Amino acid sequence: MLSPVRGTGVSAQREEVSNGDSALPRAGDSALPRAGDSTLPRAGDSALPPPAPTPAASAANAAQAHPGTAVPLLNIANVLTVLRIAIVPVFLWALFADGGHDSGWRITAFVLFFVASVTDRIDGQLARKYGLVTDFGKLADPIADKALIGAALVGLSMLGDLSWWVTAVIAVRELGITALRFSVLRHGVIPASRGGKLKTLVQSLAIGMYVLPLPDALGIASAAVMAVAVALTVVTGIDYVVQSVRLRSHGRLHVR
Template sequence: MTGVPASAAGGSSGAQGARSTAAAADGVASEVSGSASASGTAAPGRSASGGESASGRSAAGADATAEGRPPRGGKITAAAVNQASVWNVANLLTMLRLVLVPGFVALMLADGGYDPAWRSLAWAAFAIAMITDLFDGHLARTYNLVTDFGKIADPIADKAIMGAALICLSSLGDLPWWVTIVILGRELGITLMRFLVIRYGVIPASRGGKLKTLTQGVAVGMYVLALTGWLASLRFWVMAAAVVLTVATGLDYVRQAIVLRRQGIAERAAALEETEA
């Protein structure tokens, strides 16, 4: 009888063993698949070996989107997209307003501060600053351009241009100092109060506050121009209305701050009681 070489026998045995192992694995996979299908517990997009396929990940992401939940990594991606650049149009308008402040002062005080031509140029700079004030905040909120820089720089720019105009007018004798003190004192005081109560909430800008800002801008602009006759008399009454609105809205903000603080303290006390209970 012819003998079979040991290497060939070993190879045949190894091949048979591999085929047996593969058949067993196929049988196990079939059983697992069949049992999973019968029990309804198979996770969509899972392969027989338990790994997650690309189609499964896509299906899971679609399901999460359909349910209103962001897919995995969605929050990180959204946060990266929502990080507005500091050099956006809203912040550029705020920077322009800050740059206009020293330019306005130089134009206002040029040639002794009483030259109609220089005062007209100063009024133009003031008008541009006030117009940009109307648009930068709106653009930031509408197009999601709100940044930490804008939150800090915008109120500073507002107070700077208004304060510079009032101080220049009082220094030139065109406006009584008490008017400047009342307006600037109110603006600085309300800004400080907002920071003090921010732990309890944010005091929103009211319609009265917006009307006050508009009236102040018109009144100061009329004083910056070298007006005479009935226009000079009209600007007095416009400024009087601005002062009244300044005081009235300031008192209303103080009332809102007191109410907001009381509500915040009450809510914290209630939350502490629930925690102790």
């Protein structure tokens, strides 16, 4: 008797399919890369290289990456600070020239005072932008400000243009804060604060108005600006005292 012949064609193919060994893609499979594959560019990715940093950014980044790297003492920011100190005696000479009330010399004194005041803003910006901040600059910058402001106040009071009590209040505060800075040096350096910079700006504006040979009608405006300067002088002086106490207590400057 003949045995039934087993199918070897379609039946065999069905067996292969049922065993899962088919070369055909299964339902749900895709030849396309799936979302999340590393070969696909992600949203926000760009083939363009990042822009090259500017020289200022490179200098600042280098200073942050290597905090132990010493910043050269002889740099443009410190040179401008020293220049501001050197202008002080020249300013006084122009202020007192020809009796101290000649319009031409008073305008010359104002120009010198203005140039010195502008360098105060420029040297700070350069130091921060190019990573040229030094302990010398932190100390010399406010000292240069006080030398210029103090010389102008004393000169104006000697000429009778400004009351001595205004000069005394500002001078005592400035000298006291300078001594305070030196007394806490072993604990750290107290940098000039924003309030201190605002105080210096208003003081410079008020002194400039007094130095210029302005008409008497503007005397009230000059006195009002000077009153604001005196108030800022007292308030910021108290703030520096608080900072020095914190520096002594914690060994570091309280950052706000």
